[in-house]
Structure formats: C-alpha cells, structure tokens
Amino acid sequence: MRLLLHQLRAEQRLFWRTRELAFFTFLLPIVFFLIFASAYGDEEIDGADGYLHLLAGMIGYGAAATTFAGLALLLVIRRESGVLKRLRATPLPAWTYIVAVLASIVFVFLLEAVVLVALARLAFDVALPGRPFSLFAVLLLGAATFAALGIGLTALIRSAEGSSAVVNALYLPVTFISGAFFSADAFPAALRAIAEVLPLVHLIRLVRDVMVFDQAAWDRPGAVAVLVAWCLVGSVLAVRGFRWEPRER
Amino acid sequence: MTANAVEVQNLQKSYDGVEAVRGISFEIRAGEVFGLLGPNGAGKTTTVEILEGYRRPDAGTVSVLGIDPRRPTLDWRERIGVVPQSGELYPNLTVLEHLRLFAGYYAQPRPVNEVLELVGLEEKASAKTRTLSGGQRRRLDLGVALVGDPDLLFLDEPTTGFDPGARRAAWETIRSLRSLGKTILLTTHYIEEAQRLADRVAVLRRGEIVATGTPAELTGVAPASRISYRKDGERIDLQTEDPTRVLHELTGEALRGGARLEALEVHRPTLEDVYLSLTEETE
Structure with a gap:
C-alpha cells in the first residue's frame, strides 16, 4: 500500500509535467466544451438540451482521450525508452505498478469529468446530475473499457515516434462518428453502423441517459453489455500483448 | 551463503538459430570487480541480461546471489542493481526526484544525498533529466541502480561514448564502489577499462570465453x-x-x-x- 501510494504520487507528477499529454487529453475536451457550448449549446440536439448533449459528448471524448489515447501513449513511450524494462529490475511489484498507472489516469479522467460538470453548471446553468452514483458507475465502466483497450493497443505500436499518429488516427474519427461533438444523425448510415459496434457511442449514450433523463446506469443493458464486451476484448489483448521491453533492438 | 556471488555453468542462448552464447562458464567472487571483455556482438549483453533475469537461457545453470534468475524474487531484486546498456529515464523529472522515486522501491535504500555525492551529481540535483549531458545521464543511470544499496551491480558498458575525461571520472566512481564492498560485473569493449578496473577478466569472443584471469595473468601468458x-x-x-x-x-x-x-x-x-x-x- 505504501508502494502503491508512492508510485501513484509519482504518476500524477509525471502526468502533469508532461504538458503536451496533459493538454491534449485533459484540457482539450474542456476547451472544446466551452467553445462548442457557447456556439450551439442553446439549440436542441436529438431531443435533449444542447448543453447536456455536448457535456455528455465531451465526457465521452475525455474518457477516450485520457484512459485510451493518453494511457497508450504514455506506456509506449515508457516501453520504448526502456523505463519499463528498468522498473522490472527493481523490487516494485509489477501489479503495484500497473494499478498505480491505471489509478492515476482514471483519476485524471474523473477530475476532467468533474471540471466539465462544474463548468456546465457555472457557465451555462446546467443542472447537476441527479444520479451521481449511477454517473460514477458509468464513468468507471467507460474508463475501464478504454484503459483495457489502450493497453491492448500498445502491443500494435512498434515505436514511440509513430505512436501519437496511430493513436490519434484511431480515436479522433471514432469520437466524431460517435456524436461526441454534434448529433451523429447527419452521418451516412455506414458510419453510424460502425460507430454502433464501437464502445464510445454507448458510453456517451449512457452518460446522457443518466444526466439528461435521470435514468439509472442499468436501464440500458444493451449499452452496458457492449462496453463490458469491449472491456473483456481489451483485457485479453492487454494481457497477451503487453511488453516491458522495447520492441526495437 | 556461497563465496561466489555469481556462478555460471555451460550457459547457452540462441536467437532465431543464431548462437549468441555457446556454453560459457565462469564465477564471480563476492566483492570483486569482474570484467566481461569482448568486441560488439560477442554475447556480453546477452549474458548479462540472463543474469539479470530478463532472458531465459536455453541450457546451462545460472546462480546469482544464490537465486536462479529465471525465478526472481522481490528480495533478490532488493540486492541487485542494474545499469542497462541503453535507455532513458523520465525526461521531466529532476535528478533528485528520480533518486527519491527509485529509493522508494527498496526496503533499505541508501540515503539519496550519499548517492548524489557518489555519482557526482550534487550540483545537478534539481535539474530535469532532459537538460543533462550524456555523461550526466549515465551517472544518473548509475545513481538509480545504486540507490537500493545493492550487493551486486551489473554495469553494461557504463562508459561507452564518453570522452576520456568523463571516462576517467567514471572509473574513479566504480573504484569507490568496489571499496564499498560491492560485487560488480562490468562489460566493456575497452581493454584499458577492464585492465584498470577489473580484478579478473573473461574475454568473450563469438559467444565463447577464450581466456579468464587477472589482467596480470592474461598478459603473463601473452606473446613475447x-x-x-x-x-x-x-x-x-x-x-x-x-x-x-x-x-x-x-x-x-x-x-x-x-x-x-x-x-x-x-x-x-x-x-x-x-x-x-x-x-x-x-x-
């Protein structure tokens, strides 16, 4: 436990000191929320208040940006620079390390969600979520799913140089077609079908239902099932593909 | 407790059919500096990485501080220190933060101020790693490996790429570690480095040990x-x-x-x- 806290503190320091990472994963969804909410927040989107629609979308985008993209990048860079290999020679247990890394990035995401909700309340007078525990459960499920997929993705990335290109090419288009920024209704049916198979659209829908329609997390079992399924797929990929040593020799 | 810190018997390792290490045997006595000398590609790093527990041997027996590195324990990791041949640390952490971070992994770390002094980075304590020179980074590598106060230290080509002045300073540091009673395995392709630092040397060529002995013994059997x-x-x-x-x-x-x-x-x-x-x- 002492080791876990020690490593968690270090992870937080490392995350906030890596300014590019902190900007693109933590700050950007918040900035986008402010920009887009001032532009079209007062319109109605898909039968919901535009501010709430965008808030849920940016929370989903934040989940993908921090726990998927941020985690994958951070792990690839550490793997390729030999930091992970070096850690294996110390008495820090592997699980303690992994739990600390995960806890740290999930904390960043939860903080981001809190800031988004607070900004929506303060700047646009959006009501606070009526079911905070359901919201919390949904956010944790989303974070777990994307973190598992993020670790799984590291197996497919060979070098630190190409990593951000690969990661961005994957999650940014998915964020768009999942309707994080605006209604996905305008997209072609084929794109929407792809989005339906992927986890992000379901996370955004769950967040929206909990916040807009005051539903409990389990009122949409189909969406929960898709997230759980992706979480399992990601976990299998993560366990099979995770490497401590650089890919390049 | 054996008198030998490391015992290697008939160690073999191949990668994709290429024999990197072909049945080598040697032992390292507790408290000595043992030099593994050989040209690039002779099998030095493969040997060291097997001893460190990173790679599994194809055949042969290995004992490091009484433990088979194929089954490393956390207690065993407390007692070894590793300076890898290449690799970075965290660019945005300072020297002192690195030492404190790694010290936290060990039950009985060496005080970080002592480590700073030992590796000569007192003046760089609050500098971020990315601002350090190559030689200073290498010294931080050493500091990070020393902060757990290990009994056995692996130094894989610790001075490759150093200018002569920095190399001499590094040699001084390694000598001072020896006088602290550490057992050290040093790989190098610099003959002078092995001659100056090692109590005993094994010369490795294409995965085989072609000579072992003190530098004096090796030169004693030498050409006329x-x-x-x-x-x-x-x-x-x-x-x-x-x-x-x-x-x-x-x-x-x-x-x-x-x-x-x-x-x-x-x-x-x-x-x-x-x-x-x-x-x-x-x-």
Whole structure:
C-alpha cells in the first residue's frame, strides 16, 4: 500500500509535467466544451438540451482521450525508452505498478469529468446530475473499457515516434462518428453502423441517459453489455500483448 | 551463503538459430570487480541480461546471489542493481526526484544525498533529466541502480561514448564502489577499462570465453616482449620470452664494441596485445 501510494504520487507528477499529454487529453475536451457550448449549446440536439448533449459528448471524448489515447501513449513511450524494462529490475511489484498507472489516469479522467460538470453548471446553468452514483458507475465502466483497450493497443505500436499518429488516427474519427461533438444523425448510415459496434457511442449514450433523463446506469443493458464486451476484448489483448521491453533492438 | 556471488555453468542462448552464447562458464567472487571483455556482438549483453533475469537461457545453470534468475524474487531484486546498456529515464523529472522515486522501491535504500555525492551529481540535483549531458545521464543511470544499496551491480558498458575525461571520472566512481564492498560485473569493449578496473577478466569472443584471469595473468601468458633499437641507422625488432637476458647480452655487446643502441625500447605485452591476439578473426 505504501508502494502503491508512492508510485501513484509519482504518476500524477509525471502526468502533469508532461504538458503536451496533459493538454491534449485533459484540457482539450474542456476547451472544446466551452467553445462548442457557447456556439450551439442553446439549440436542441436529438431531443435533449444542447448543453447536456455536448457535456455528455465531451465526457465521452475525455474518457477516450485520457484512459485510451493518453494511457497508450504514455506506456509506449515508457516501453520504448526502456523505463519499463528498468522498473522490472527493481523490487516494485509489477501489479503495484500497473494499478498505480491505471489509478492515476482514471483519476485524471474523473477530475476532467468533474471540471466539465462544474463548468456546465457555472457557465451555462446546467443542472447537476441527479444520479451521481449511477454517473460514477458509468464513468468507471467507460474508463475501464478504454484503459483495457489502450493497453491492448500498445502491443500494435512498434515505436514511440509513430505512436501519437496511430493513436490519434484511431480515436479522433471514432469520437466524431460517435456524436461526441454534434448529433451523429447527419452521418451516412455506414458510419453510424460502425460507430454502433464501437464502445464510445454507448458510453456517451449512457452518460446522457443518466444526466439528461435521470435514468439509472442499468436501464440500458444493451449499452452496458457492449462496453463490458469491449472491456473483456481489451483485457485479453492487454494481457497477451503487453511488453516491458522495447520492441526495437 | 556461497563465496561466489555469481556462478555460471555451460550457459547457452540462441536467437532465431543464431548462437549468441555457446556454453560459457565462469564465477564471480563476492566483492570483486569482474570484467566481461569482448568486441560488439560477442554475447556480453546477452549474458548479462540472463543474469539479470530478463532472458531465459536455453541450457546451462545460472546462480546469482544464490537465486536462479529465471525465478526472481522481490528480495533478490532488493540486492541487485542494474545499469542497462541503453535507455532513458523520465525526461521531466529532476535528478533528485528520480533518486527519491527509485529509493522508494527498496526496503533499505541508501540515503539519496550519499548517492548524489557518489555519482557526482550534487550540483545537478534539481535539474530535469532532459537538460543533462550524456555523461550526466549515465551517472544518473548509475545513481538509480545504486540507490537500493545493492550487493551486486551489473554495469553494461557504463562508459561507452564518453570522452576520456568523463571516462576517467567514471572509473574513479566504480573504484569507490568496489571499496564499498560491492560485487560488480562490468562489460566493456575497452581493454584499458577492464585492465584498470577489473580484478579478473573473461574475454568473450563469438559467444565463447577464450581466456579468464587477472589482467596480470592474461598478459603473463601473452606473446613475447619486444625489444627494439636502431643500429647503424637500421631499425631492429626482437621478440623474446626472456627480455632480461637478451637485453643484458645486447647492451654488453654494445658496450664492449663501443657502439650505441639508439632508441632502445622494451615493450611489455599489454592486455591489448592479448585481447587482439585472442579476438582477431582468422577467417
């Protein structure tokens, strides 16, 4: 436990000191929320208040940006620079390390969600979520799913140089077609079908239902099932593909 | 508790059918600096990484501080320190933050201020790693490996790429570690480094140990001493196993004849001569 806290503190320091990472994963969804909410927040989107629609979308985008993209990048860079290999020679247990890394990035995401909700309340007078525990459960499920997929993705990335290109090419288009920024209704049916198979659209829908329609997390079992399924797929990929040593020799 | 910190018997390792290490055996006594000397690609890093627990041998037995590195324990990791051949640390952490972070992993770390002094980075304590020079980074690598106060330290080519001044400073540091009672396995392709630092040296060539001994023993079995001088403007080179006698005869003769031996020199074989004769490819 002492080791876990020690490593968690270090992870937080490392995350906030890596300014590019902190900007693109933590700050950007918040900035986008402010920009887009001032532009079209007062319109109605898909039968919901535009501010709430965008808030849920940016929370989903934040989940993908921090726990998927941020985690994958951070792990690839550490793997390729030999930091992970070096850690294996110390008495820090592997699980303690992994739990600390995960806890740290999930904390960043939860903080981001809190800031988004607070900004929506303060700047646009959006009501606070009526079911905070359901919201919390949904956010944790989303974070777990994307973190598992993020670790799984590291197996497919060979070098630190190409990593951000690969990661961005994957999650940014998915964020768009999942309707994080605006209604996905305008997209072609084929794109929407792809989005339906992927986890992000379901996370955004769950967040929206909990916040807009005051539903409990389990009122949409189909969406929960898709997230759980992706979480399992990601976990299998993560366990099979995770490497401590650089890919390049 | 065995007297030997490391015991290696008939160690073999291949990568994709290429034999990197072909059945080597050696032991490292507690408290000594053991040098693994050889050209690039001789199998040094493979050997060290097997001892560190990163790679599994194909055959042979390995014991490091009484433990088989294929089944490492956390207690065992408390007692070893690793300076890898390459690799970075966290660019945005300072020197001091690195040492504190790694110290936290160990039950009984060495005080970070002592480590700073030992590796000579006191003045860089609050500098971020990305601002350090190559040599300073290498010293931080050493500091991070030392902060757990290990009994056994692996140094994989610790001074490769150093300028001569930095290399000498690093040698001083390694000598001071030896006097702290640490056992050190040092790999290098610098002959002088092995000669200056190691109590015993194993010369590795294409995955095989071709010679083992103290630097003095290795040079003792070496090619003959060389005597050279100029006589009547002509340069003469002699090779002899008995330089004392030959020199006596030469100078005696010269004195009797009233001649001078210009530019008289006696060359003792260096480890370099031995190394070159052992590692030279005869293809």
